Amino acid sequence: MPVDFVAVADGLLTGSARAPQLIGSECRRCGVVAFPRQGSCAACASSDVRERRLARRGTLWTWTIQCFPPKSPPYAGASDDFEPFGVGYVELPGEVRVEARLTEADPARLRIGMPMELVLVPAPGGDGEQTFAFRPVEER
């Protein structure tokens, strides 16, 4: 369970607001990692899977900018105050590529291969619930 924030859904997130972690699963038979947590392995069909907390850092594998308000439902946010947001897949080394919102929505500041870190952002249309996003890590 998250220690100091309310997640947008049960079973997705753990850790703290400063260091949130995604909850995935790992197949004990073939080692394949998935997110969100699965009851069986999509690669080898084994049901011998265990929970695995995923790495908080990875690299941007691909990205886009969501420029128009998604239809609601299923989107929980309002369309009148919509701001474009980034979406991408972030490769967590040796684990899995996770799809997530990005904190950066400027295409000029996104680049495949750049380092990214997991953070929390307010869930659209929520009442203080947090969802996950990746933010570019400052490169020195």
Place this chain on the structure above:
Amino acid sequence: MSADAVAVVGVGIHPFGRHDGISGLEMAAVAARAALRDAGVAWQEVEFAAGGSDAAGNADTTVSVLGLTGVPFINVRNGCATGGSALATAHAMLSAGTAEIALVVGFDKHPPGAFDPRPEDWGLGSWYGATGLMLTTQFFAMKIQRYMAEHGISESTLAKVAAKAFENGARNPNAWRRRPLSEQEVLASKMVNHPLTQYMFCSPGEGAVALVLARGERARTLARAPVYLRSVAFRTRRFGSFEVFSPSIPIATAPSPTTEAAAAAFEQAGIAPDDVDVAQLQDTESGAEIMHLAETGLCEHGEQESLVRSGATSLGGRLPVNTDGGCLANGEPIGASGLRQVHEVVLQLRGEAGERQIAGPARVGFTQVYGAPGVSACTVLSR
């Protein structure tokens, strides 16, 4: 050709676009009647039928309009592969000797705007849709974004694909978008999901297509010269294929369902990709046409940049692609799209495609339809 080969002997279409006051089922009946008329076959002679829509009703309801003959009719609802699955079913029934003449129909009628799927229908938590991740357009954008980086495809090539579609659509009386748009207009249109702009995307729409199939002697003795359906193959995704509505994807990759369906279709037909004279590929957006060109084996990965620039995929080129304007100019009524592709190949192989008839000899045609959550259907047709 073997003595019991299956052929398309009649085609019919209800124009694509937006049509107030006519239901999807009524459009299906219009297409079915046109296909029967084209084949010179009476509805009473049809011994098997299959068809479907994603959102416009049960295909077998069309029989009440055409006449209640007791014909076995299978309703198919299989996402973007609905038409391809109906065609595969009819092809199998004819090949098995269950019937000599079959009708296949696909139709749809979607409201304007992007599709709004329910996460629960796709085995996903409601959070996935609520937080703004459940959009097909995002997936297509992210797939082509990665592909462009890996294979050196430019934004200009994305725009050229769309401009070609609208140029072809302008020559197709059944198309929805019939105004040619330049590469510059496509690039300057509103950004939807980087790197894809508004005119690089097709829109959900309305339309219907029907085909009459016949086997063996019947196929050879009907009014129209048969166009042989050499193969139909469809596949779903394997573990590792990058597909729509995936909260995560594995690091290990696998061939796409299109790669596997196309390879199976060519192998069953005994025809190689090099033999194809005209192809219709799923172009939900212009990046999809580029990626599908290579996934189907019609070119190498990365070769698209020079292929498109040289005009090889235009009407006058060596491999014309989406000669009727594709999904970009016709819109996407899900149940009808796959059969529209076959309809167009039949017209091209018959030499009846009018203003958009391809320049070169047209003996072999290929079609590929793709959809969520990773399903692809391909056909090979020949004279």
